[in-house]
Amino acid sequence: MPRRGEAFLTSEEKRRRRGGILRQFAGWGVMAPGVILFSFFVWVPLLMNLYLSFFSTKGFNAEEFVGLGTYQELFQHPDFLTAFGNTFTYLGWSLLIGFILPIIIGLLLSEVIHFRALFRIGIYLPAAIAGLTASILFTYLFDPSSAGFLNTVLEGLGMEPILWLDDPNLVIPLIVVTMTWRGAGSTALIYLSAFAGIDRSYYEAAQIDGAGVWSRIVHITLPQIVPSMTTLFVLQIISVMQVFYEPFVMTNGGGGDRSSLSLLLLAYNFGFRDGRVDLSSACTVVLFLIILSLSAIYYLAVHLLKKRGYRV
Amino acid sequence: MPGFLKKATVLAGAAIALLSLNGCQKEDGKIHVELGMWPAAQQTSDVAMFNIWKQRFEADHPEYVIEPANYEYAQDTVAVGAMSGTLPTVFQTWFTEPSMLIEQGYIRDVTDLVKEVGYYDDMDSFMRETLEDEEGNLYGIPRDGYGFGMLLNLRSLTYYGLIEGDIDEHEYVLYDESGDPLYPTTFEELAEWAELITTNSGGDCRGTMFYSANRQGGWLFSNIAWNFGAELMTIDTGGAPHASLNEDAVVDALQYIAGLRSNGYLVEGTSFVYNDWYSNINERMAIAFCGSDVIQNAVTQGSMERNDIAFVPMPAGPGGDRYSLYGGTPFVFAENATDEEVRGALLFLEYMGRSPVMSEAQKTAMVEGKQTSLSKNEPILPSIRPWTNEEYNSYADELDEQYVNVNQEYFDDFFDSIDAMRKEEVPYEAQKMYDYLDQAVSAVLTNPNMGREEIKNQLTTLNQQFERDLSKYA
Structure with missing residues (x-):
């Protein structure tokens, strides 16, 4: 419909439009500091990072355009494939441990009748502990010596001590356990609110039909929280792909054997330990593209499922 | 670099530089030397000692002002400090770092100035080589050897x-x-x-x-x-x-x-x-x-x-x-430090007892360093010295005899054979x-x-x- 010209507006409409424009200015005025800060601290570094990845660098200064040369060097670097593989191993373990556990905790919490608030606070409490503190705490728990906390327990049970974080096969799952310990509570609370939003009449109808707890969970609860699950699923992928400080703190920067080296940690090592800002930038661009691809796959899948009538 | 990125970077740099200048009056016409190795505030006896050294230095060299900076070297902050020009004039780094710092242009060549103040020839040649680039330019002063x-x-x-x-x-x-x-x-x-x-x-x-x-x-x-x-x-x-x-x-x-x-x-x-x-x-x-x-x-x-x-x-x-x-733990100098600032920092090393020039200020500071360690009940150990001149070493020997508070016999083999x-x-x-x-x-x-x-x-x-x-x- 063609927009009506100013000449055809009634005085009331003109007043409203002027008010609208003023309101827009006020809105932009309120948003401006945020937009400026966001642009400065997010978009500029992001574009700068992309830009630097095509140059040789000295410090943070671009020296000479090298095209895809830095990417070629990155892909040939012996640590890149290791970090790439490890990052997906983190993802796998995280989906196995960290994705399912909050759903289970949420389900259990939703069934609790007495001391519900106490359990909610208790489950959320680890999230109030700083991530670095949690990492250091678990490093002590996983001390590989016989004087370590868990090894002392094992010894008390007559078992052999375990290398824990020093065991290349255990290190990633144990780091994921640490991350999950801290993060599962807050995710569980999101699920809990999703459970609260489910229409109670579904359960009542199911109970009348004789459905047990398991049937109610499988046929009512889980399908009803699919939108929350899919959102948290993609958020978890994005978060885990950027795992950094846990291996940094818990395994002395990824371990001498690189068994816990992640892509972001590798980028940190390039940029700050080796002074190779170009390689670091290329590494984070690659990580960005991986996350972007995974997110795109997710949205494509959601789109296709919706088209077929699934509730996601 | 695209124009908008350059402008944004310059703005960021300017903002950080402005913040860093907070409280720093430079209109006094004096040369300001920021001392990164200034001890942390809670190390009260060390701070008191540094304040005495600062007073002595400023009295003898009124053209300089020593500014405490207490910079703790870290790999993830040095690049940002160098880029924004906020690194102190002189700071201490780890033995592993000089080659990376030189390669990335975070620290500056001080060869001529070190020669000018008379430290160059007295420096342990092994330690000097670890602080040089491939062309033989010197980028630091060894604090001590290891x-x-x-x-x-x-x-x-x-x-x-x-x-x-x-x-x-x-x-x-x-x-x-x-x-x-x-x-x-x-x-x-x-x-x-x-x-x-x-x-x-x-x-x-x-x-x-x-x-x-x-x-x-x-x-x-x-x-x-x-x-x-x-x-x-x-x-x-x-x-x-x-x-x-x-x-x-x-x-x-x-x-x-x-x-x-x-x-x-x-x-x-x-x-x-x-x-x-x-x-x-x-x-x-x-x-x-x-x-x-x-x-x-x-x-x-x-x-x-x-x-x-x-x-x-x-x-x-x-x-x-x-x-x-074998190597040395170095003092290095920020890339943007001027010749005058570096000269001031080098001269101040004498007032810290860390130079080869055996002036009264140097000798007094060497004694004060030992006494402060004693007052904190720290072990005073023999060490590998960064300077080779006779006068420095004989005085350091004298002090070792007087102040070393461990059984020297348990260390002799190492220091005799190094x-x-x-x-x-x-x-x-x-x-x-x-x-x-x-x-x-x-x-x-x-x-x-x-x-x-x-x-x-x-x-x-x-x-x-x-x-x-x-x-x-x-």
Whole structure:
């Protein structure tokens, strides 16, 4: 419909439009500091990072355009494939441990009748502990010596001590356990609110039909929280792909054997330990593209499922 | 760089620079020197000492103002500091860092100024080389030197029957009647001791530990490999460096470590960094590999009694090779520091007792440094000196005699032999080599049952990677 010209507006409409424009200015005025800060601290570094990845660098200064040369060097670097593989191993373990556990905790919490608030606070409490503190705490728990906390327990049970974080096969799952310990509570609370939003009449109808707890969970609860699950699923992928400080703190920067080296940690090592800002930038661009691809796959899948009538 | 990015960067830099100038009046026409090694506020006795030095310096050199900066060097802040121009004029860094700082342009060439103030010729030539680029330009001043050796926990060694001594009196027998050392002087003897310590303590205390992460494993291992007869890097007739990480001697050294690990003579764990030695030396192991510049950490960080410590030379390998990796902990200068500022910082070193110029200010500061350490009940140890001039060394000897508060006899062998044993790190890409050697050490610690062939194959792969890194120098 063609927009009506100013000449055809009634005085009331003109007043409203002027008010609208003023309101827009006020809105932009309120948003401006945020937009400026966001642009400065997010978009500029992001574009700068992309830009630097095509140059040789000295410090943070671009020296000479090298095209895809830095990417070629990155892909040939012996640590890149290791970090790439490890990052997906983190993802796998995280989906196995960290994705399912909050759903289970949420389900259990939703069934609790007495001391519900106490359990909610208790489950959320680890999230109030700083991530670095949690990492250091678990490093002590996983001390590989016989004087370590868990090894002392094992010894008390007559078992052999375990290398824990020093065991290349255990290190990633144990780091994921640490991350999950801290993060599962807050995710569980999101699920809990999703459970609260489910229409109670579904359960009542199911109970009348004789459905047990398991049937109610499988046929009512889980399908009803699919939108929350899919959102948290993609958020978890994005978060885990950027795992950094846990291996940094818990395994002395990824371990001498690189068994816990992640892509972001590798980028940190390039940029700050080796002074190779170009390689670091290329590494984070690659990580960005991986996350972007995974997110795109997710949205494509959601789109296709919706088209077929699934509730996601 | 695109225009908008440049503008944004300049704006950010300007904002940070403005913030950094907060409270800093520079309209007084004086040259302001920011001192990164200024002690933290809670170190009150050190701060008081630095304030006295500052007053003396400013009285003698009224054209300068010394500004306390207390900069704690960190790999993840130095780049940002350099980029925004907020690094202090002079700051202390780690022994591993100068090559990266030079390569990235974070610190400046001070050759001419160091010559001008008369420090250049008196500087230990080994230490100077570690602070120079390939063209021979100098980028720092050594604070002090370090050489690798073995720190012995004499209390534990006596307790577990390895040496004789009186634990209560802190008196130990380290030499036989003819003056020959009773401590391990070869890696073979070290292995025997490690076994005895582990056995006699029922596993509560182990022989030693090897580092394997943060390039510190490779750093120590390079010294061990040399002593096993390895070269690690060769230079061809054209001057080009070549990697030789897969020599048989390197395999031998790794198998040695694997043997100790598989027998349980090492502290449990496979991923240790350098700092782990002082948290383990008091109870969990009896012998630590470390540099002579951090011996005091056994007391200040590791809760050891200062008279229970001995520091002895690195053991010899099977072929009798015996080296000690040697270098210096440096003071370096921000890239954007002006000549006047650097000159002021260099002159201030004299007032800190850290220069070779034996003026009254220097001598007084050297004494005050020792007295402050004494007042804090810190161990005062002999050290490797960065300056070679006679006047400096004879005065330092005098002070050592007066102030050293540990049993000098337990340190003599190391300091008497260091000149003969010292060996610099490899001249090209040392940090990358340490990174590769980290992986090799880590592999045998994680899987001590690796066969000789398997170790050799891994080293060959690492050698190929290192050779590729070195190819740019061909």
